[in-house]
Amino acid sequence: MQEDLNAMRRLIDVMDQTLLDLINQRIALTREIGYIKARDGLACRDEARERQLCLRITMGNNGPISDSAAQRIFELLMQESRRHQAQCQDTEYPTARNPS
Numbered sequence: 676m677q678e679d680l681n682a683m684r685r686l687i688d689v690m691d692q693t694l695l696d697l698i699n700q701r702i703a704l705t706r707e708i709g710y711i712k713a714r715d716g717l718a719c720r721d722e723a724r725e726r727q728l729c730l731r732i733t734m735g736n737n738g739p740i741s742d743s744a745a746q747r748i749f750e751l752l753m754q755e756s757r758r759h760q761a762q763c764q765d766t767e768y769p770t771a772r773n774p775s
């Protein structure tokens with residue numbers, strides 16, 4: 676019984692690390708977008724894109740989590756993206772990302 680529990684928890688630990696790595700990769704991408712927005716004078720928040728994303732999340736949610744739980748998770752992710760993008764507004768566009 677304890678062995679079954681431990682085996683399941685090890686699976687969860689591996690999955691959590693994968694999720695964390697993916698979340699950090701997502702943030703890295705949104706930071707790239709942040710530099711582009713800063714360069715082009717665009718606002719961090721794009722409400723139309725956020726609505727589109729929430730719709731896509733609802734359409735793609737196969738459960739068992741509820742649509743509102745899925746939306747809360749993604750709203751938190753987007754909030755964190757915007758926080759990182761705000762930092763990009765204050766820093767120079769890295770030349771390594773700007774080959775031109």
Ligand SMILES: O=C(O)C(=O)C[C@]1(C(=O)O)C=C[C@@H](O)C=C1
Nearest residue numbers: 705708719720721724725753756
């Ligand atoms: O797609 C963008 O424009 C982004 O900046 C990415 C992102 C996101 O995290 O998905 C972040 C902030 C915007 O309000 C919308 C979406």
